[in-house]
Amino acid sequence: MTTPRRCRHRYTLAALFIVALAAAPGPQALDPPPTEPAPMPLVDVMEGLKAHLKFIAQHLSDPAERPAVLEHVHDMQRLAWLAKTMTPETVAALPEPDRSARQLEFRRTMNEVLIQCCRLEMHLIDGSPAQAWGIIKGPLLKLREKGHEQFQEDDDG
Numbered sequence: 797m798t799t800p801r802r803c804r805h806r807y808t809l810a811a812l813f814i815v816a817l818a819a820a821p822g823p824q825a826l827d828p829p830p831t832e833p834a835p836m837p838l839v840d841v842m843e844g845l846k847a848h849l850k851f852i853a854q855h856l857s858d859p860a861e862r863p864a865v866l867e868h869v870h871d872m873q874r875l876a877w878l879a880k881t882m883t884p885e886t887v888a889a890l891p892e893p894d895r896s897a898r899q900l901e902f903r904r905t906m907n908e909v910l911i912q913c914c915r916l917e918m919h920l921i922d923g924s925p926a927q928a929w930g931i932i933k934g935p936l937l938k939l940r941e942k943g944h945e946q947f948q949e950d951d952d953g
């Protein structure tokens with residue numbers, strides 16, 4: 797029994813299609829290599845925290861600025877979240893096992909910053925600028941002092 801001609805054509809076309817697929821470049825070859833965002837140095841993240849905090853402190857009680865203030869708080873949270881995975885130079889310079897322990901302490905302190913930024917946001921959402929101000933001049937200021945004392949390089953080195 798012979799295969800009808802139309803069927804043979806179909807087989808040939810299917811075979812050609814499979815060969816073409818196998819020969820085609822894979823997605824890796826077609827797609828450009830994924831571009832990682834340029835890593836931001838810790839000092840820039842810190843400058844960002846400072847700038848957002850300044851805006852928040854200056855516009856805290858202005859209802860017209862409420863959406864912008866909330867956006868700046870959210871930006872602070874993003875930066876604190878980013879900072880906690882970074883390594884300060886004072887930590888990078890340590891020998892193991894001290895380095896790992898200090899890195900965890902840094903991460904923990906940045907988590908506290910993140911938590912306070914969330915508290916700050918909730919006071920703003922609740923329309924309590926006085927309590928929001930309390931977070932800025934209380935826990936956030938203390939965390940900044942503690943963090944810099946423990947992790948920033950001495951200027952007079």
Ligand code: HEM
Binds near residue numbers: 838942943944948
């Ligand atoms: C809202 C809280 C914070 C603000 C606004 C802030 C702001 C800043 C600013 C403006 C700088 C640049 C240098 C200077 O002016 O002193 C800096 C540097 C630095 N901060 Fe903070 N900071 C905060 C919290 C923290 C915390 C909690 C830590 C540690 C857990 C920390 C660790 C550092 C380190 C290690 C540097 C030096 C970075 C470098 O030069 O590579 N900061 N910070």
